[in-house]
Every structure is written in C-alpha cells, then in structure tokens.
Amino acid sequence: MKLIEKLAWRYATKAMNGEKVPEEKIDAIIEAALLAPTSSGLQPFEIIVVKNQEVKEKIKKIAANQSVISDCSHLLIFAAWDTYTADRINRVFDHTNDVRGFKNQGWEDYRQMLLNSYPQRDAEVNFNHAARQAYIAFSQAIAAAAFEEVDTTPMEGFDANALDEILNLPANGLRSCVMLAVGYRNAENDWLAKLPKVRKTRNEMVSVIQ
Numbered sequence: 001m002k003l004i005e006k007l008a009w010r011y012a013t014k015a016m017n018g019e020k021v022p023e024e025k026i027d028a029i030i031e032a033a034l035l036a037p038t039s040s041g042l043q044p045f046e047i048i049v050v051k052n053q054e055v056k057e058k059i060k061k062i063a064a065n066q067s068v069i070s071d072c073s074h075l076l077i078f079a080a081w082d083t084y085t086a087d088r089i090n091r092v093f094d095h096t097n098d099v100r101g102f103k104n105q106g107w108e109d110y111r112q113m114l115l116n117s118y119p120q121r122d123a124e125v126n127f128n129h130a131a132r133q134a135y136i137a138f139s140q141a142i143a144a145a146a147f148e149e150v151d152t153t154p155m156e157g158f159d160a161n162a163l164d165e166i167l168n169l170p171a172n173g174l175r176s177c178v179m180l181a182v183g184y185r186n187a188e189n190d191w192l193a194k195l196p197k198v199r200k201t202r203n204e205m206v207s208v209i210q
Contacts, residue, residue, distance in 0.1 A: 003147060010146035011197060013068060013153045015190035021073040025148045029182065030076075032144030037138035040114060042092050044084065045134035046174055048167055049074040058166050063179070065156035072153070073180035075186040077167065078138050079174040080130035084118035131177040138178050153181040178182060 030047060040115060050056055051074055060069040069075060093111045097103050116125065118126065138154070145152045156178055163169075163176045187193040 003143070006146040006149070007143060009149070010142070010152070011192060013181070013183070013185045013190060014192045015186040016068050016071040016073075016151065016181065017186040018071050018155075019073065019184045021182055021184070023149055025145075026074055026182065027197060028148055029141050029144045029150065033137040033141040034198075036140040038133040038136060039129070040092075040110070041096070042084075042089065043133070043137075044088070044130035045177075046079050046172075047137075048077040048079060048169075050077065051079065055166065059158070059163060059179075062162040062166070063155065066155065066157070066181075066185070068153045068181040069155075069179075071186070072183035074182045075083050076132040076141065076180040076182060077163070077176055078178050078180070079164075079167075079169050079176045080134045081128055082170070082173050082175050083123040083126040084114075084121070084130070086115055086119050089114050089118060127175055131175075138180060141180060145180075151183055151185045152188065155179040157168050163170040173202040 026049070030049070033047060034043070050059070053070070056070050056072070056075055059064065059075065063069055089111065093107070096107070142152050142154065158176075158179060160176050163179075164174075167176070169176060185193055
C-alpha cells in the first residue's frame with residue numbers, strides 16, 4: 001500500500017519553492033522512466049533534463065509563463081522520435097542481441113516485420129505512436145517521483161515547435177511531446193496544495209468481465 005499512499009499524496013503542483021532535488025532522487029525517477037514498457041521494446045523517445053536556469057526561463061515564455069518551470073529543480077522534457085527508420089529499429093534489435101549474447105529466429109522475424117511496416121508509414125503516424133510510448137514512461141516517472149516524495153507538475157501547455165527550436169530537437173530527429181517539472185511544493189502559495197484529491201469512484205471507472 002505504500003505506493004498507493006504516495007500516489008494519493010501526489011498532486012499536480014502549482015507552485016514550487018526552488019529547492020534542489022538530490023541528484024540520486026532524479027536518477028531514480030529517470031531510471032523508472034527508462035524501465036517503462038514500450039511497444040516492441042523500441043523506447044522511441046529521449047528525456048532531456050534541463051537544470052540551466054536561463055534555458056528554463058526561455059521555456060517558461062513559450063509555456064504560458066507557468067511559474068513551476070522557473071521554480072522547479074529539474075525540468076524533464078520527453079521527446080519522441082519524429083519517425084521510425086530502419087536504422088533506429090536495427091540499432092535496438094542489434095543492441096538486444098548484443099546484451100543477450102545470442103540471436104533468436106523468432107526475434108529476427110519480428111525485426112523484419114517491423115522493418116517492412118514502420119518505416120513506410122506516414123511520419124506523423126509514427127511520431128504519434130512514439131509519443132504514446134513516451135507517455136507511458138512519463139507516467140512511470142510521475143509515480144517514481146511520488147515514491148521519492150518529490151513533487152511534479154505534468155505539462156502539455158506549451159508551444160511544441162518553439163520548444164523544439166530552443167532545444168534543437170529536430171537536429172536529433174526528435175519532437176517534444178510533454179514536460180514534467182520536478183521539485184518541491186511551495187504549499188503556502190499553491191492554491192491546490194490543501195484541497196482534497198478528487199477522483200471518480202471505482203464503480204464509475206472500472207468494469208469487470210467474468
């Protein structure tokens with residue numbers, strides 16, 4: 001129940017106090033994100049960790065001037081592959097073979113199936129698929145932060161094209177999809193901090209087929 005208690009403690013923090021989160025906690029949050037499941041194990045995204053205050057200020061301007069961007073300890077940007085390519089797919093499969101120390105015919109057949117389909121699809125379709133994988137890791141990072149008793153603010157309210165330009169993401173074949181401010185709450189100045197968490201009931205949200 002400890003994780004559930006931490007998730008109940010968590011909320012989308014609206015004001016942060018600027019205190020730095022220890023690097024070992026940031027490392028744990030990132031590691032949790034990297035351990036998240038993704039379609040075909042491709043992990044088609046990268047995480048950009050912004051600590052530089054000047055860069056955070058630039059991002060704040062294209063993100064509705066949300067104070068948590070400048071006042072957070074670390075700003076994590078989840079950036080998905082702009083498309084799937086044969087090279088990207090092959091790198092993942094080759095790396096898997098290297099780590100496991102052997103080749104499996106079923107695995108190689110699966111590689112070929114992806115090569116015969118993903119690179120040929122529309123780039124926007126591929127980006128949207130990759131972004132969904134990034135969101136899985138994003139959610140896992142939020143849970144890991146709560147477990148570490150670190151506050152977070154999930155954010156989609158930003159100019160993605162402007163953010164991509166600030167971080168030079170297109171040069172690396174990436175597009176931003178979501179941000180996570182990580183830090184500690186400033187409860188006195190956060191209107192949401194003392195309000196009860198509100199969620200739909202289990203009966204409204206869950207159906208069981210037996």
